[in-house]
Amino acid sequence: MRKQYLSLVAILAISFSGCSDSKSSLTQTPNINKLSFSPVELSTTDEQKKVMRVSDKLTVTYDDNSTKEYPLSYKVLAKxxxxxxxxxxxxxxxxxxxxxxxxxxxxxxxxxxxxxxxxxxxxxxxxxxxxxxxxxxxxxxxxxxxxxxxxxxxxxxxxxxxxxxxxxxxxxxxxxxxxxxxxxxxYSLNTRYADKNSPFYKDCDNLSADD
Structure with missing residues (x-):
């Protein structure tokens, strides 16, 4: 079956790193240490094989050991x-x-x-x-x-x-x-016909009716 869609897994508003400051203090947000996705089981039925299935959750672990979860879903960007x-x-x-x-x-x-x-x-x-x-x-x-x-x-x-x-x-x-x-x-190009060192080389400028 030929592909007709552009698609993506949507991640809702993840702020990976950054900082904010004020006159009295400088607050550094934690950096990302690890990203992990919930598992997706192998397809076992014909129905499952005919649809796009993605992980439904992303877990972000920061370097201060805090974590945050983000729901994921499959979205069609364009057809x-x-x-x-x-x-x-x-x-x-x-x-x-x-x-x-x-x-x-x-x-x-x-x-x-x-x-x-x-x-x-x-x-x-x-x-x-x-x-x-x-x-x-x-x-x-x-x-x-x-x-x-x-x-x-x-x-x-x-x-x-x-x-x-x-x-x-x-x-x-x-x-x-x-x-x-x-x-x-x-799919139709075969380099053995273009290589002058190949026994199958064909001179495209001087082909006969039998070539």
Missing amino acids: MGDKIGGGTIGLMTDKNGEAITKADGSEDISDGPDGNSLIHVGNKDYLITHMEERPGELYHTEVKVENDTLKAVDTKPVDLSAMGGTIINCASTKTAYGSHLGGEED
Whole structure:
């Protein structure tokens, strides 16, 4: 079954560390020592295997040995094809940013969202989402917290024309530098045909009708 949703586990208003001061005193809040999640049992029924199940509680232990518990729940952030701000998430586009349409004239909406990276730039946060499709597509969605819930407020495709586009964007991660790192796939590409030292090498500029 193909994936069609962007989702998250919501954590309600956790203050990880910080301090406050006044003219008479300086009060340091405790630092986090450990995070632990309540266990999630393995699925044993078909019904359990068809739904998203997450830990229902996060326990934060601080360095002064105090603890605090936070309820967790599964939330759908967006569904492919949703209108978010001025864009439609998952809408496949060409090199000019124009919508790609199917044979019947309908818009081509991806059903393969994959890797995500939550990136902080300036005073805003963005979710970079890979579409595991041909041609390659990435979406850039601004998110913010409202009433203790992460919400998507605007989305648009990433312009990849300067690099000639991408293909089948799969896994991704946020780097230690705060940037996005993504990987491509090409199921039909076989490197043994591109390696000049391989006995299977093919010169693509001089292929015969039999190649």
